[in-house]
């Protein structure tokens with residue numbers, strides 16, 4: 001077990017930011033913490049790292065209680081913060097070297113690690129640039145290099161892709177997967193469900209300071225009643241047809257808006273076929289057809305009654 | 311570890327242009343402006359030597375003490391700043407009256423059963439001459455007593471002392487821009503610059519605290535004792551600030567030709583103590599004040615300015631008023647203590663007053679450091 005958090009509770013005055021938060025992260029995982037803004041992801045990370053005081057609960061990392069002076073644990077951890085945390089006065093190279101030097105005493109080894117980290121995030125060209133001169137995406141990559149240069153066994157990424165260009169986003173996501181393949185356990189927080197679905201091996205969905213669902217993406221999607229979502233372009237529609245479709249087997253809901261029929265089916269196959277069969281046999285003209293598997297947003301929607309995106 | 315942090319903190323500090331402005335450029339600009347303003351004043355009110363006459367009669371010729379004193383007061387010792395007080399002519403009484411009538415002289419000294427000063431009007435020049443005579447009479451009566459009791463003591467030593475006293479009198483002559491006041495402005499300026507070392511103290515606390523900067527969060531999750539890093543940070547801050555103060559000192563002494571006396575070792579010692587006071591003061595403000603960085607900088611500038619004002623930087627009489635009316639404020643004001651260290655070194659050499667000042671400054675350093683430590687010691691934050 002890499003991390004075990006039990007009943008973590010954190011209040012900011014009257015606001016309960018973490019409400020009996022529980023979490024277990026295993027070796028070799030890319031664990032995704034998915035939740036809308038303000039759901040408590042950053043607070044959870046900061047409490048786990050003993051940066052923040054908390055009101056209740058226990059945090060163990062590598063089976064030892066985490067504390068501000070648990071240096072043997074701390075040296076195994078790398079953090080990529082939500083905010084870019086670098087020194088304006090230092091160049092790209094110097095920043096990575098400085099933070100790496102807080103972990104690695106051996107100068108030769110450090111030199112090698114710093115070069116590797118800068119290469120890894122692909123900012124070698126900007127080594128002598130000051131942070132001011134970097135774009136948002138490059139800054140984020142520098143921020144990552146500062147967090148991972150000492151080759152930690154556990155790396156925590158807190159929303160590393162907020163406000164970055166698509167190219168940097170791809171670079172970052174691929175990089176995280178590479179780090180994982182190289183042996184690091186990853187915790188990845190985000191409010192983008194696509195990213196989490198793309199790279200995480202296990203996902204915890206957070207809302208209001210709690211984890212409300214946890215599992216692989218398939219497990220999560222199995223938890224909810226709705227299966228695929230079928231959208232059919234239709235230029236006319238009457239209530240009779242809508243009611244008929246709702247009456248078809250395995251159909252959970254059907255609605256018509258913006259010249260489209262949107263049908264949600266329960267789990268199982270061939271739901272699309274039965275809808276199309278009905279339309280054909282009633283001589284109804286239809287345009288394009290899409291069928292989408294359920295998303296994590298559907299999971300979030302079904303559990304909380306609100307959309308993940310704000 | 312130590313070197314790694316120290317070198318990177320030095321880099322961060324010397325590349326911080328905004329704070330460099332406040333800690334280095336601003337005091338130098340201010341010193342230049344002061345110098346400009348004072349040089350104008352001294353030009354306009356330059357102390358000119360007074361023309362006086364001495365009636366050269368039998369009684370004067372017998373009074374060797376007065377002869378010596380007058381010679382001393384008239385002599386220029388070659389140094390331009392050490393110009394004599396008087397231009398002396400030796401005349402008869404009639405000539406003296408005529409010169410006085412023609413306003414060629416401000417007054418004449420006439421010995422006739424005692425020393426008499428003859429002037430035509432009363433003004434600044436006349437009171438200077440009178441001050442000189444009063445001072446001489448005081449001295450000469452002591453001299454006479456000593457001589458009468460123990461003729462052997464009529465040695466050069468005593469007479470030299472009398473001359474030294476006359477020289478002193480000359481220096482404190484009531485010219486508005488008498489050198490002590492001008493010098494005090496510059497000493498005060500150094501004190502202000504020392505307190506501005508607080509900028510670096512503030513910077514270092516900000517860097518180390520996770521609730522003040524995101525870099526602080528990184529440092530707090532690193533496997534290093536935070537206080538160890540902080541000590542290195544403060545050392546780096548003191549190094550740079552001390553260097554800046556010495557630059558300012560060099561600028562004042564070598565470019566603006568401000569006199570600091572000759573206790574160079576103690577002057578640098580004062581700079582070191584002053585610098586540490588300033589840096590720890592900034593650390594104290596940064597850790598105690600629970601507001602944004604802008605507010606803290608405001609408090610830092612505001613309090614340093616107030617301290618300097620109370621120590622007489624904008625209004626020279628302030629220091630005097632405080633020291634006579636509410637001396638406690640003088641001792642509670644680090645800027646005043648630093649100023650007074652320089653001042654007392656310049657006028658009295660190494661003395662108890664200097665060491666008392668240094669002692670109180672050390673108490674301040676301990677107080678600021680202790681408060682900062684108690685706050686930095688907390689390892690977890692309530693909120694980030």
Ligand SMILES: Nc1ncnc2c1ncn2[C@@H]1O[C@H](COP(=O)(O)OP(=O)(O)O)[C@@H](O)[C@H]1O
Pocket residue numbers: 012015017035036037038039040041042043044693694
């Ligand atoms: N320093 C703070 N003081 C008061 N409330 C805070 C503070 N930081 C975060 N919060 C609140 O705690 C909740 C969780 O915030 P956060 O952990 O930042 O969420 P996330 O990272 O998921 O966006 C939010 O409601 C936020 O407003």
Ligand SMILES: [Mg+2]
Pocket residue numbers: 041042043082158159
């Ligand atoms: Mg967050």
